[in-house]
Amino acid sequence: MRALVIARRELYAYLRSPLGSAIIAAALLVDGILFYFASLEPKRLSAQLLTQFFYDSSAATMVAGLLLSMRLLAEERQSGTITLLNTAPIRDRDIVFGKFISAFGVLTLMNVLTAYMPLMVYLRGKVSVGHILVGYLGMILLGAAVTAIGLFASSLARSQVVAVIIGAAMVASMILLWVVARAVDPPFNTFFSGLALHHENYRPFMVGTLSFDRVAYYLMVTYFFLLSATKVLEARRWR
Amino acid sequence: MIEIQELYKYYGDRRALGPLSTRIGQGEVVGLLGLNGAGKTTTLRILACDLLPTSGSVRVAGIDVVERPDEVRAKVGYLPDRPPLYDDMTVREYLSYAARLRNVPVAQVKKRVTDVAELTEIAEVGNQLIGSLSHGFKQRVGIAQAIVHGPELVVLDEPISGLDPVQIMEMRDLVRGLRGAHTVVVSSHILTEISETCDRILVIKDGRIAWSGTETELSATLKQGMHIALTLRTAGASSESTADKARATLSGINGVRDVEVLEPAEAGDGIATLRVAITSDVREEVGKGLIAAGVGILELSREKELESMFLELLEEGDDQAGRKRRKKRHADTELAASQPPASKELS
Numbered sequence: 358m359r360a361l362v363i364a365r366r367e368l369y370a371y372l373r374s375p376l377g378s379a380i381i382a383a384a385l386l387v388d389g390i391l392f393y394f395a396s397l398e399p400k401r402l403s404a405q406l407l408t409q410f411f412y413d414s415s416a417a418t419m420v421a422g423l424l425l426s427m428r429l430l431a432e433e434r435q436s437g438t439i440t441l442l443n444t445a446p447i448r449d450r451d452i453v454f455g456k457f458i459s460a461f462g463v464l465t466l467m468n469v470l471t472a473y474m475p476l477m478v479y480l481r482g483k484v485s486v487g488h489i490l491v492g493y494l495g496m497i498l499l500g501a502a503v504t505a506i507g508l509f510a511s512s513l514a515r516s517q518v519v520a521v522i523i524g525a526a527m528v529a530s531m532i533l534l535w536v537v538a539r540a541v542d543p544p545f546n547t548f549f550s551g552l553a554l555h556h557e558n559y560r561p562f563m564v565g566t567l568s569f570d571r572v573a574y575y576l577m578v579t580y581f582f583l584l585s586a587t588k589v590l591e592a593r594r595w596r
Numbered sequence: 597m598i599e600i601q602e603l604y605k606y607y608g609d610r611r612a613l614g615p616l617s618t619r620i621g622q623g624e625v626v627g628l629l630g631l632n633g634a635g636k637t638t639t640l641r642i643l644a645c646d647l648l649p650t651s652g653s654v655r656v657a658g659i660d661v662v663e664r665p666d667e668v669r670a671k672v673g674y675l676p677d678r679p680p681l682y683d684d685m686t687v688r689e690y691l692s693y694a695a696r697l698r699n700v701p702v703a704q705v706k707k708r709v710t711d712v713a714e715l716t717e718i719a720e721v722g723n724q725l726i727g728s729l730s731h732g733f734k735q736r737v738g739i740a741q742a743i744v745h746g747p748e749l750v751v752l753d754e755p756i757s758g759l760d761p762v763q764i765m766e767m768r769d770l771v772r773g774l775r776g777a778h779t780v781v782v783s784s785h786i787l788t789e790i791s792e793t794c795d796r797i798l799v800i801k802d803g804r805i806a807w808s809g810t811e812t813e814l815s816a817t818l819k820q821g822m823h824i825a826l827t828l829r830t831a832g833a834s835s836e837s838t839a840d841k842a843r844a845t846l847s848g849i850n851g852v853r854d855v856e857v858l859e860p861a862e863a864g865d866g867i868a869t870l871r872v873a874i875t876s877d878v879r880e881e882v883g884k885g886l887i888a889a890g891v892g893i894l895e896l897s898r899e900k901e902l903e904s905m906f907l908e909l910l911e912e913g914d915d916q917a918g919r920k921r922r923k924k925r926h927a928d929t930e931l932a933a934s935q936p937p938a939s940k941e942l943s
Binding site for chain 2: 370374440444445446
């Protein structure tokens with residue numbers, strides 16, 4: 358499967374350039390600082406601390422997802438190397454998927470590296486393993502969705518900066534749908550809150566509740582934006 | 597190997613290509629020649645399945661580029677005008693990556709990479725990062741990635757662009773070395789660069805094939821409109837008698853179409869200036885004939901170089917772009933003529 362060939366090359370690029378390491382380091386630092394201050398709260402229960410950890414880490418995950426994905430296609434177009442992929446006997450969907458799994462892999466690695474914090478809560482407090490696993494599942498699904506959005510933005514732009522701005526605007530808009538949901542009457546409030554990237558869909562994971570419709574939501578968002586990125590690549594051949 | 601029929605490509609409302617029809621045989625080395633914007637790169641990108649045509653049919657090895665692009669891509673190696681190189685990879689890593697992308701089995705990748713590195717003479721830099729290579733080596737790596745999977749068709753877009761004279765010679769040898777094993781299509785906007793490499797030349801103008809043939813045929817076509825400028829002198833004779841004698845001599849030479857007597861270019865007895873229209877390159881015969889007739893030659897020069905005649909062929913017509921280009925070249929020539937030589941400036 359040539360998507361894996363592309364994914365391997367991208368992982369290699371992340372490891373060789375300071376970008377991947379810098380993003381992971383910065384995200385871990387922010388996560389660590391936020392966790393430290395959250396743990397200083399004396400009256401907080403360990404389950405509440407874990408919930409707060411998943412809430413704080415989701416922000417770092419979203420920012421890191423956008424930063425990791427901004428270069429995926431924009432840089433290839435900027436440097437002209439996209440031609441190598443476009444003229445190889447490989448489908449556009451494989452190009453997109455290969456790119457996606459590389460950035461998603463790095464992001465997941467970053468999430469895994471935060472595991473020492475919930476582990477400390479588990480050892481010193483009273484939380485279930487299920488809560489931790491479901492929280493991580495939510496964070497990974499959110500990361501996948503944001504990476505897919507970032508990849509789609511990267512397919513639209515030639516500059517990485519423009520790509521990250523477009524991606525950030527899209528993610529922010531999708532997060533703020535919960536504000537829209539509060540401002541409109543039923544049944545539209547349910548509709549908008551159901552579409553919101555973070556608020557309504559992420560909360561159940563934070564508190565350790567596994568909800569299959571939320572899982573389906575993130576998978577669908579991921580699929581939709583990966584498909585859109587593929588269509589953008591296909592459309593460029595006609596221009 | 598390649599069949600193109602009524603190919604059109606539009607960018608929005610602008611026609612970039614078409615109608616374009618041609619055939620290229622197996623093992624041929626064909627040069628696409630044309631000015632910037634003539635449609636060369638668009639043609640090559642369509643052949644490499646990087647771009648889809650608006651209409652028309654393009655078949656590579658009998659396979660349609662629109663219907664089965666993946667199969668075509670497996671048979672084509674493409675070097676765009678800007679080689680698609682990753683600066684953070686070593687040459688070997690990059691070629692292995694290109695080979696894997698193009699279906700070369702894992703077990704054969706190492707051998708293929710070694711073979712193309714030797715063929716393109718980049719083995720010595722195999723472990724260097726691409727970002728640290730010179731332009732000439734980068735261009736070679738670009739060609740190596742285009743042939744690493746052993747394609748039937750190799751498409752090279754301006755492979756000589758930006759190279760120094762030594763690198764140009766080496767690149768010509770490299771492209772010539774591909775003959776036989778591959779069908780090669782090379783593009784350039786410089787006649788001399790392409791004429792020494794290709795079996796056949798397709799001249800593209802305004803998205804259409806304006807001319808097709810071998811270099812010899814193209815040269816003969818261009819030279820039909822060629823002129824020789826002569827300044828002659830016969831000792832103890834008048835200008836008129838020198839001109840008459842020369843005219844009589846030149847009229848007997850096969851390949852001389854017309855002789856025009858101009859105002860003498862230099863002052864002096866017996867000096868005549870002639871402009872001779874020729875249908876083939878007969879400068880040598882003209883020189884020998886005049887000397888044999890006792891006419892001294894002060895100057896014999898071809899009025900225009902083949903390259904500039906070729907450019908005129910491409911720019912002929914009354915389109916605005918052509919007029920602008922001609923005007924600019926004329927202005928550049930006048931500017932260059934008005935400049936004192938560098939040595940004079942220094943002194």
